[in-house]
Amino acid sequence: MDAVVCQRCHTALPALGGDEERCVQCGAHARLLLFPALLKPPERGRAAEALLVDGQSSCFYHPEKAAVIPCETCGRFLCALCDIELGDRHVCPGCLASDESDARTGLDSQRALPDAVALDLAIVAIIPFFWWISVFTAPMVLFLCVQYWNAETSVVQRGRWRLVLALLIAGSELVLIVTFLFFLVLGMVA
Amino acid sequence: MADPIEYTRLPGAGNTSTDGRFLYRHRAYLGADHILMVRRSRYGETYRRLYLDDIQSAFYCETDDARVFSAGTLAGAISGAGLAAVFAQSPINGALVGTVISIMGVTVLTVAFVLNVVQGMSVRCWIRTTGGETLVPSVGRLRAARRFITTINDAVSMRQGVADRDAVEQHLAGLHTPLSGESASMASPPPSYRWIWLLFLFEAVYVALTMAAPNDVPPGLWILITIVTWGVTLMLVFRSGNQRLYFPYRALISAASFYVTARALYWALYWFLLTMDQIIVFEIARQDLMLLGGATIVANVIFATLGFVISPTYPKRATAAVDPESVPPKSDES
Numbered sequence: 001m002d003a004v005v006c007q008r009c010h011t012a013l014p015a016l017g018g019d020e021e022r023c024v025q026c027g028a029h030a031r032l033l034l035f036p037a038l039l040k041p042p043e044r045g046r047a048a049e050a051l052l053v054d055g056q057s058s059c060f061y062h063p064e065k066a067a068v069i070p071c072e073t074c075g076r077f078l079c080a081l082c083d084i085e086l087g088d089r090h091v092c093p094g095c096l097a098s099d100e101s102d103a104r105t106g107l108d109s110q111r112a113l114p115d116a117v118a119l120d121l122a123i124v125a126i127i128p129f130f131w132w133i134s135v136f137t138a139p140m141v142l143f144l145c146v147q148y149w150n151a152e153t154s155v156v157q158r159g160r161w162r163l164v165l166a167l168l169i170a171g172s173e174l175v176l177i178v179t180f181l182f183f184l185v186l187g188m189v190a
Numbered sequence: 191m192a193d194p195i196e197y198t199r200l201p202g203a204g205n206t207s208t209d210g211r212f213l214y215r216h217r218a219y220l221g222a223d224h225i226l227m228v229r230r231s232r233y234g235e236t237y238r239r240l241y242l243d244d245i246q247s248a249f250y251c252e253t254d255d256a257r258v259f260s261a262g263t264l265a266g267a268i269s270g271a272g273l274a275a276v277f278a279q280s281p282i283n284g285a286l287v288g289t290v291i292s293i294m295g296v297t298v299l300t301v302a303f304v305l306n307v308v309q310g311m312s313v314r315c316w317i318r319t320t321g322g323e324t325l326v327p328s329v330g331r332l333r334a335a336r337r338f339i340t341t342i343n344d345a346v347s348m349r350q351g352v353a354d355r356d357a358v359e360q361h362l363a364g365l366h367t368p369l370s371g372e373s374a375s376m377a378s379p380p381p382s383y384r385w386i387w388l389l390f391l392f393e394a395v396y397v398a399l400t401m402a403a404p405n406d407v408p409p410g411l412w413i414l415i416t417i418v419t420w421g422v423t424l425m426l427v428f429r430s431g432n433q434r435l436y437f438p439y440r441a442l443i444s445a446a447s448f449y450v451t452a453r454a455l456y457w458a459l460y461w462f463l464l465t466m467d468q469i470i471v472f473e474i475a476r477q478d479l480m481l482l483g484g485a486t487i488v489a490n491v492i493f494a495t496l497g498f499v500i501s502p503t504y505p506k507r508a509t510a511a512v513d514p515e516s517v518p519p520k521s522d523e524s
Binding site (some may be wrong): 033034108117120152 | 238
C-alpha cells in the first residue's frame with residue numbers, strides 16, 4: 001500500500017486514526033478507514049481433481065477432471081478450477097464472459113435507457129419549427145413505450161414517469177396531426 | 191432473469207466529462223454485498239461493482255477544486271461588471287446590447303460562485319479493494335464525503351468486522367516507512383509554461399501602439415493575437431487539469447481563461463454588430479478607446495507578470511546526494 005498523500009499540498013499524511021483529521025502541512029480535511037481485508041492474504045485458486053473411476057461426471061471444459069458442481073446458468077458440469085463463485089451462485093467462465101448471461105447473473109456492465117430516448121423524441125417535436133417531425137417521432141415514441149413498458153431499464157430503481165410523460169406528449173401530437181389532416185381533407189372536399 | 195437487487199442510494203452526486211464531448215452523471219448505491227457505482231449518460235448507464243468483502247480501505251481528502259472555481263468565477267464576474275460599466279457609459283450604437291449581455295454573464299457567474307460556496311469544500315474519495323484503487327466520482331464535496339464514508343464504514347464493518355489496530359500498523363510498517371512531514375516526490379516533473387505568459391505582453395504593446403496611432407495599425411493583427419492568446423490559455427487550462435499544481439497558479443489560470451474568453455466574446459459581439467451595420471470601426475469615441483485600451487494593457491501586464499513569477503518551475507532530476515563524510519577535506523595549502 002502506497003503512502004496516503006494530501007490532495008492539496010501533496011505531503012505524505014501520517015497514519016490516520018480512523019477519524020477525520022487535518023493535514024499537518026496545509027490543514028486539509030482527510031479521513032482514512034482501514035478494514036480487515038487489508039490483512040487478508042490473497043486467495044489461492046483451488047486445484048481440480050483428476051477422474052478416479054469410470055462413469056464419474058467430468059468437467060465440460062476439462063474432460064480429464066472430476067466435476068464438482070453444475071453451472072447455475074447453463075447447467076454444464078464444472079471442475080473446481082472452472083467453478084466461479086459469485087456470492088451464492090456458481091457459474092462457468094463461458095457464462096461469465098457472455099453478455100446474454102449478464103442479466104441472469106445480475107452482473108450487467110451497461111444498460112440502455114429507452115425511456116430517456118422516448119422522452120427526448122417526444123420533446124424534440126414540441127420545439128418551434130420542428131413540430132413537423134412529430135409525424136415520424138410520435139409513432140416511434142408509442143412503439144418504444146409499448147415495447148419497453150415492462151422491461152427493466154436500469155439496474156437501480158427507475159420509475160416509469162418518463163414513459164408516461166412521453167406517451168402523453170406523443171399521444172397529444174398524434175391527436176393534433178389527425179385533427180389537422182381531418183380539417184385539411186374537409187377543406188379540400190368543400 | 192436474476193431477482194432485482196434492492197439498492198440504497200449513497201450520499202453524493204457528481205458530473206464528469208471524460209472525453210470533452212459527453213457529460214456523465216455519477217451516483218453510488220449500496221446493495222446487500224456490494225457498492226454499485228453508476229455512470230449515467232443521457233441514453234445509457236455503465237456499472238461498476240465493489241464487493242464489501244474485498245474493500246481494504248476508504249479515503250477522502252480535501253482538494254483545491256472548489257477554491258479554484260470560486261476564484262475563476264469571481265474574477266470573471268468582476269471583469270464582466272467592469273465591461274458592463276464601460277458599455278453603459280459608451281455612446282456607440284449597440285452599447286445597450288453589450289451592457290445587457292455583460293450583465294447576463296455577470297449574473298450567471300455570480301450564481302455559479304454562490305452555489306459553489308454554498309456546496310462547501312471539494313474532496314476526492316477513493317476506495318481500495320484487492321483489485322486496485324478506485325476513485326468515487328459521485329463524492330465531490332466534504333459534507334457528502336463524511337456521510338458516504340460513515341455509511342461505508344458501517345456496511346463494511348458488518349461484513350468484515352473491525353480491523354485490529356496493532357495488526358494494521360504492523361502490516362503497514364512492513365510495507366513502507368512512515369513519511370509524515372516529508373514531501374511526496376513526483377515521478378516526473380511536468381513541463382513549465384513560464385514563458386507562455388509573456389504572450390500577454392505582446393498584446394499590451396499592440397494595444398499601446400493602437401492607442402498612439404489608431405489608423406496606422408491593422409486591426410486584423412489584434413484578432414490574430416487575441417486568438418493565439420485564447421488558444422494558449424485554453425491549452426494551459428487543459429494541461430493543468432492532470433498536473434499537481436498549487437492553488438495560486440491554478441486560480442490564476444482559471445482567472446486568465448475567464449478574462450481571455452470574456453474579451454474574445456466581446457470582440458465577437460463587436461464584429462457581429464459591425465457586420466450588422468450597427469457600428470463603424472473608427473466611430474468609437476476617443477475616450478472609449480483610451481478606457482478600453484488602458485484596462486486591457488493593465489490587465490495583460492498583471493497576468494503576464496503574475497503568470498511568469500508564480501509559474502511552477504520544477505528542478506531537474508535530482509542527482510545522487512553527496513555524502514559529506516565521503517568528500518575528502520580540502521588540503522590547507524595556503
